[in-house]
Amino acid sequence: MNYQSLDKSKKEEVAYLFTSVFTSSESEKEGVLVGGLSSELASNIDNKETICFGACENGSLIGAIFFTRLKFNDPIQVYMLAPVAVSTEYQGRGIGQKLINYGLNELRNRSVSIVVTYGDPSFYSKIGFQSLSEDLIQAPLKLSMPIGWLGQTLTGEPIPSIKERPVCVKEFNNPVYW
Known part of the structure; x- marks a missing residue:
């Protein structure tokens, strides 16, 4: 298994992966939604x-x-x-957790302080994410299921309270994802 940084040239492969995984695990509608999101994100990979x-x-x-970067003052x-996806035939082998840990280590090397996500607490808690109150860090848009707002520090320091709503990349600036 090889873990690596991807660039815009992988847009089609990335979109196909997310579309097929989310269609299989959720529904065709969800596959189209997340596949479209991943295609847009892949079009704008800039490593910043x-x-x-x-x-x-x-x-x-x-x-x-x-x-993706969340911008605060x-x-x-x-x-x-x-999002994150692992091909259906490779699921259940710990690849998703290893990929997430690879990414977290890469971000730690770039001096990133905090990583947040909006997902299943039972999955993300396995890799160090904990429930995150919006009193501490707000989501970019109103959450439909606040229990899924999770975070982790990459510095070992406690997550500080940030009293402002962040700005997210334009691809996530849509209430359908929240």
Whole structure:
């Protein structure tokens, strides 16, 4: 298994991966929605605001994850992990957790302080994410399920309270994702 940074040239592979995984696990509607989001994100990979990492085996992309910057007036570096997908036939082997940990280590090396995500607490708690109150860090838009707002520090320091709503990348600036 090879974990690596991906660039815009992988847009089609990334979109296909997310579309097929979310269609299989959720529904065709969800597959189209998340596949479209991943295609837009992949079109804007710049390794600053939008970062993508992939898991490859035998030259094929079998997993991918995005991290996008959340901007605050405070100079703290906060990224959001979303979405993540592992090819259906490779699920259950810990590849998703290894890919997330790879990405978190890469962000730690870039001096990122905090990573947040909006997802299943039972999955993300396995890799160090904890429930995050919006009193501490707000989501970019109103959350439909606040229990899914999670975060983790990459510095070992407690997560500080940031009293403002962040600005997210334009691809996530849509209430359908929240």
